[in-house]
Amino acid sequence: MSPAAVVSGLGAWLPERTVDNHQLSTVLDTSDEWIRTRTGIGLRHIVAPGESTSDLAVAAGRRALESAGTTRVSAVVLATSTPDHSCPATAPDVASRLGLGGIAAFDVAAVCTGFVYALRVGAGLIATGADSVLVIGADTFSTILDPEDRTTRAIFGDGAGAVVLRAGAADEPGALLGFDLGSDGTGADLITVPAGGSRQRSTGVPAAEREHYFAMAGKPVFRHAVLRMSESTLAVRSAVGWTGVDRLVAHQANARILAAVGEQLALTEEQVVLNLDRVGNTVAASIPLALADAVVDGVLPPGARTMLCGFGGGLTWGSAALLWPDLAVQAPPRHR
Numbered sequence: 001m002s003p004a005a006v007v008s009g010l011g012a013w014l015p016e017r018t019v020d021n022h023q024l025s026t027v028l029d030t031s032d033e034w035i036r037t038r039t040g041i042g043l044r045h046i047v048a049p050g051e052s053t054s055d056l057a058v059a060a061g062r063r064a065l066e067s068a069g070t071t072r073v074s075a076v077v078l079a080t081s082t083p084d085h086s087c088p089a090t091a092p093d094v095a096s097r098l099g100l101g102g103i104a105a106f107d108v109a110a111v112c113t114g115f116v117y118a119l120r121v122g123a124g125l126i127a128t129g130a131d132s133v134l135v136i137g138a139d140t141f142s143t144i145l146d147p148e149d150r151t152t153r154a155i156f157g158d159g160a161g162a163v164v165l166r167a168g169a170a171d172e173p174g175a176l177l178g179f180d181l182g183s184d185g186t187g188a189d190l191i192t193v194p195a196g197g198s199r200q201r202s203t204g205v206p207a208a209e210r211e212h213y214f215a216m217a218g219k220p221v222f223r224h225a226v227l228r229m230s231e232s233t234l235a236v237r238s239a240v241g242w243t244g245v246d247r248l249v250a251h252q253a254n255a256r257i258l259a260a261v262g263e264q265l266a267l268t269e270e271q272v273v274l275n276l277d278r279v280g281n282t283v284a285a286s287i288p289l290a291l292a293d294a295v296v297d298g299v300l301p302p303g304a305r306t307m308l309c310g311f312g313g314g315l316t317w318g319s320a321a322l323l324w325p326d327l328a329v330q331a332p333p334r335h336r
Contacts, residue, residue, distance in 0.1 A: 006172050039256075179321075191313030246271065247294070252282065252290055295327065
């Protein structure tokens with residue numbers, strides 16, 4: 001029987017600079033009330049000039065290794081849609097800076113579902129012989145937002161989170177028990193950066209300035225997110241034989257989306273982990289950041305039947321189930 005992938009360490013990192021709703025209201029036609037009512041977000045952390053995705057990934061990865069009590073892993077899988085460069089991948093640089101040079105290291109791009117996809121890849125590596133894998137979700141979406149778009153600037157923040165997976169047994173706390181992954185490319189235009197890729201570059205026509213910025217169709221994305229995350233979570237719950245879930249740690253996109261998914265799954269407000277009020281939508285970093293906050297805040301106890309769930313551009317979605325282990329976790333740094 002193939003070994004199971006067991007979560008043995010968790011780390012998170014946030015950049016020092018913060019922007020709250022009142023600060024946004026001084027440069028955009030918005031207000032604290034408008035943002036909180038529509039998103040539930042009050043604060044987001046933003047990278048400083050010259051600070052990149054790899055910087056956050058290294059910091060979160062280091063904390064995850066410390067949490068796991070190890071300095072070595074067999075591979076690094078980095079989930080990000082804002083790599084340091086379009087070429088090469090960012091993961092090899094992250095691995096080298098963590099003192100992990102020489103091992104396999106690569107990026108996974110599935111936007112806000114990226115961390116769940118990367119977990120599945122990490123679990124697959126362990127099933128085929130790796131003894132441990134560092135899985136990181138890191139994004140700096142502030143670098144691709146239209147500075148004049150009040151909607152996207154209100155939603156997104158920067159950050160990184162990571163877990164260490166080790167080879168173990170399926171009956172251990174922390175073992176990843178089941179996954180569900182999916183995609184629907186017919187919705188690719190709902191969450192996108194139009195310019196910068198081969199599609200636009202091959203036309204030979206320079207892109208308009210705003211085509212280099214992130215764009216999202218809010219209403220259809222809301223509907224897809226609620227449907228896909230609910231269905232995916234139920235599919236994994238059924239596959240692992242659970243009759244219920246103690247904690248849902250879903251991608252922190254929007255408070256209304258999280259509430260709607262919780263309602264679909266018949267969960268109480270206390271069972272749905274929420275930290276986006278403090279960090280915003282941090283894309284691939286969202287789920288591990290929420291896990292770290294939940295552990296530190298005492299709302300994710302060891303032994304809890306825990307479901308991880310994400311939805312993002314592609315369209316992509318995915319879920320994973322585990323019994324939460326007892327981990328030593330440092331709180332993500334808080335700045336004001």
